[in-house]
Amino acid sequence: MTDMPSKEPTTFERLSCSYKNESSRFAIQEGNFQRQYAHLYCERLNTMRGRVEKSAQKKWGSDILIRKLFELKSQQRCCIIGTFYKHMELKPSILEEISQEHNLIPQPRKDKYVSDSDTLILEDELQRIVLVGNIDIQRSCTGMVGAVLGEEKENGKFHVEEVCFMYLPQPSPPPTLEDDRYIFFVSGLGLGQEGRNLMGLQLMVDLLTGQLGSEEEQRKYSKVVRVILAGDGLSRDTQDKSVLQTAKYLSRKVQATTVEGVKELDDILTQLVSSVPVDLMPGELDPTNGILPQQPLHKCMFPEANTYPTLNCVTNPYHAEIGGFQVVGTSGQTVADIYQFTSNEDRLEILEATLNAGHIAPTAPDTLACYPFLEKDPFILETMPHVYFAGNQTKFQSKLCKDDSGRQCLLLTVPRFSQSHSGVLLNLRTLEASSVVFDSEFME
Numbered sequence: 001m002t003d004m005p006s007k008e009p010t011t012f013e014r015l016s017c018s019y020k021n022e023s024s025r026f027a028i029q030e031g032n033f034q035r036q037y038a039h040l041y042c043e044r045l046n047t048m049r050g051r052v053e054k055s056a057q058k059k060w061g062s063d064i065l066i067r068k069l070f071e072l073k074s075q076q077r078c079c080i081i082g083t084f085y086k087h088m089e090l091k092p093s094i095l096e097e098i099s100q101e102h103n104l105i106p107q108p109r110k111d112k113y114v115s116d117s118d119t120l121i122l123e124d125e126l127q128r129i130v131l132v133g134n135i136d137i138q139r140s141c142t143g144m145v146g147a148v149l150g151e152e153k154e155n156g157k158f159h160v161e162e163v164c165f166m167y168l169p170q171p172s173p174p175p176t177l178e179d180d181r182y183i184f185f186v187s188g189l190g191l192g193q194e195g196r197n198l199m200g201l202q203l204m205v206d207l208l209t210g211q212l213g214s215e216e217e218q219r220k221y222s223k224v225v226r227v228i229l230a231g232d233g234l235s236r237d238t239q240d241k242s243v244l245q246t247a248k249y250l251s252r253k254v255q256a257t258t259v260e261g262v263k264e265l266d267d268i269l270t271q272l273v274s275s276v277p278v279d280l281m282p283g284e285l286d287p288t289n290g291i292l293p294q295q296p297l298h299k300c301m302f303p304e305a306n307t308y309p310t311l312n313c314v315t316n317p318y319h320a321e322i323g324g325f326q327v328v329g330t331s332g333q334t335v336a337d338i339y340q341f342t343s344n345e346d347r348l349e350i351l352e353a354t355l356n357a358g359h360i361a362p363t364a365p366d367t368l369a370c371y372p373f374l375e376k377d378p379f380i381l382e383t384m385p386h387v388y389f390a391g392n393q394t395k396f397q398s399k400l401c402k403d404d405s406g407r408q409c410l411l412l413t414v415p416r417f418s419q420s421h422s423g424v425l426l427n428l429r430t431l432e433a434s435s436v437v438f439d440s441e442f443m444e
Contacts, residue, residue: 010215010218012210012218012219012222013222014222014224014275014276015179015181015222015223015225016225016277017181017225017226017322017323017324017428018321018322018323018324019226019277019320019321019322019323020320020321021312021314021319021320022319022320022321022326023314023315023317023318023319023320025319025376025378026293026315026316026317026318026319026378027293027295027315028289028293028295028371032372032374033371033372035372035374036372037365037372039372039373039374040365040370040372040373040374040377041083041143042125043373043374043375043376043377044083044143044145044359044377044380045082045083045124045125045145047376047377047380048145048166048358048359048380049081049145051166051167051358052081052145052146052147052164052165052166053066053081053147054167055147055164055165055166055167056079056081056147056149056164058167059162059164060079060149060162060164064078064079064149065077065078065079066078066079066080066081066147067079067080068080068124068126069082069122069124069126069127069128069129070126070127072129072152072158073152074151074152074153074154075151075152075153075154076151076152077149077150077151078149078150078151079147079148079149080122080124080129080147080148080158081124081145081146081147082122082123082124082128082145082146083122083123083124083143083144083145084120084121084122084123084131084140084141084142084143084144084145084146085120085121085122085123085128085142085143085366086118086119086120086121086137086140086141086142086341087118087119087120087121088113088114088115088118088341089115089117089118090110090113090114090115091113091341091367092113092367110340111340112339112340112341112342112343113340113341114138114341114342114343118137118138119137120135120137120140122148122158129152129156129157129158130156130157130158131148131157131158131160132157132158132159132160133150133158133159133160133161134150134160134161134162135148135160135163138342138343139342139343139344139353140342141338141341141342141353141362141363142341142362142363142366142367143359143361143362143363143364143366144165144357144359144362145165145166145357145358145359146163146164146165146166146357147163147164147165148160148161148162148163148164149161149162149163149164150162165356165357165358166357166358168355168358168381168383168384168407169383169384169407170383170384170386170406170407170408170409171383172324173406173408174324174325174386174408174428174431175323175324175325177323177428177429178429179223179429180220180223180427180428180429180430181223181225181323181427181428181429182220182221182223182224182225182425182426182427182428183224183225183226183227183228183322183327183387183425183426183428184208184224184226184227184228184423184424184425184426184436185227185228185230185389185391185412185414185423185424185425185426186204186227186228186229186230186414186417186423186424187229187230187231187232187283187331187332187391187392187393187414187415187416187417188231188232188283188391188392188415188416188417188418188419189201189229189232189233189234189265189268189417189418190232190233190234190235190236190416190417190418190419191233191234191235191261191262191264191265191268192234192235192237192238192258192260192261192262192264193235193237193261193418194237196235196418198264200417200421200438200439201268201417201438203438204417204423204436204438205268205271205272207221207438208221208224208227208272208275208276209271209272209274209275209276210222210275224276224425225276225277225322225323225428226276226277226278226279226322227272227276227277227278227279228278228279228281228318228327228329228389229278229279229280229281230281230283230318230329230330230331230332230389230390230391230392230414231281231282231283231284231285231286231316231330231331231332231391231392232283232284232285232286232331232332232391232392232416233261233265233280233283233285233286234258234261234262234265234285234286234287235261235285235418236285238258238261238285258287262287262301262302265302266301266302266303266304266305267304269302269304269305269311270302270304270305270308272305273305273308273310273311274308274310276310277310277312278310278311278312279312279314279318279320280296280297280311280312280313280314281294281314281315281316281318281331281391282294282295282296282297282315282316282331283316283331283332283333283391283392284331284332284333284392287301290369291369291370291371292316292317292333292334292361292364292368292369292370292371292379293315293316293317293370293371293378293379294315294316294331295315296313296314296315297313298313299311299313316330316331316333317329317330317334317360317361317379318330319385322428323428325386325387325428326383326385326386326387327385327386327387327389328360328381328385328387328388328389329387329388329389329390329391329412330360330361330389330390330391331390331391331392332390332391332392332393332414333361333368334354334360334361334363334364334368334390335347335350335351335354335390335393335413336392337361337363337364337367337368338350338353338354338362338363340367341363341367346397347390347393347394347397347413348397348398348399348411348413351388351389351390351411351413352399352401352411355381355384355388355401355409355411358380358381359377359379359380359381360379360380360381361379362379364379384407384409385409386408386409386410386431387409387410387412387426387431388409388410388411388412389411389412389413389414389424390412390413390414391414392414392415392416393413393414393415393416394415394416394419395413395415395420396412396413396414396415396420396422396424396433396435397411397412397413398410398411398412398413398424398433399411400431408431410426410431410433412424412426412433415435420437421437421438421439422435422436422437422438423435423436423438424436
């Protein structure tokens with residue numbers, strides 16, 4: 001009796017597409033922290049004023065009267081342009097940090113710092129004025145540059161009728177693809193957490209590298225042209241601040257808590273980059289500078305993964321052209337910060353608000369730490385991206401924004417993998433995104 005010939009396993013070749021890293025504007029060249037942040041606000045307003053003015057004229061007519069604040073006349077209907085500032089009684093101050101250093105009772109931390117007494121102010125180079133009327137103060141945030149239409153009342157406040165932000169052009173529509181091409185987004189791996197079950201993470205790696213799944217699934221995932229790890233590869237458990245108050249001679253033989261987490265991350269990256277290109281973004285909990293823009297994680301931390309040219313350590317925020325698609329995003333700090341200082345509960349709406357305002361991180365440097373740039377504000381969006389994402393969010397959400405001029409942008413919130421055991425698979429051909437959950441009964 002002869003043995004039946006065994007069927008040869010089907011192999012699939014990994015597809016690829018063009019790639020160009022466009023994040024050079026987020027690179028910090030000098031590291032001068034002696035400057036004041038007023039330069040950054042001034043540069044932001046000067047850069048965006050002309051574009052906001054054109055948007056206002058397009059929306060309200062080319063004959064609309066545009067005034068500087070010092071030119072305002074009472075009861076005269078006009079448009080004014082400036083930077084929003086939200087005065088908040090509950091906003092944390094430097095006193096909190098000082099009280100922690102001196103072991104005093106600090107202000108209690110809150111999920112949100114909004115209150116009914118909050119006031120919205122518009123500032124230009126010389127003056128400021130309080131805004132009232134048809135504007136949602138609780139959903140507004142500091143740092144956005146916009147135009148408001150209305151008039152100054154006798155009480156010295158500006159009564160708003162409408163608000164307008166900068167129009168973002170889109171140089172080219174999304175390219176047309178004949179075959180599916182995918183980008184896989186994942187964030188918040190949370191490695192280095194004691195007692196953590198990594199079964200779900202290994203399932204994800206095996207599926208992306210072709211070690212797992214049916215023939216149809218392997219065919220599909222062979223079309224993943226790039227994986228974007230959107231920050232927080234390490235867990236909060238690796239953040240041991242007590243070491244800062246410990247004498248060096250007492251901690252000389254103590255291994256840093258981040259070491260094991262980085263080793264685990266290197267192992268995961270090695271498996272991934274052996275099969276697919278990976279863009280590794282830093283996040284709030286990763287070993288790099290804490291202020292925006294965060295610089296790339298140093299490749300020396302990943303000795304195994306670094307042997308592959310497919311490992312790309314990139315900045316946060318992130319900007320790349322993938323297969324002709326402009327992809328822009330952050331590791332989530334920008335959305336999380338605005339969430340704290342507005343009444344908006346929907347993080348996708350917050351992400352959309354930053355897109356409409358033409359600025360990735362409007363609350364920097366007020367409540368979100370950033371580098372004191374002098375001659376540029378790299379967080380300004382020059383054009384509308386095709387894909388705009390935020391990592392480390394509470395859940396997956398997506399929205400395709402379109403208008404009559406042909407502009408379209410897909411908004412994505414990528415959930416923390418450590419909490420959701422899921423990533424986001426984006427089909428570039430259709431601009432449709434779906435959540436992929438990696439779960440197993442053995443993970444309990």
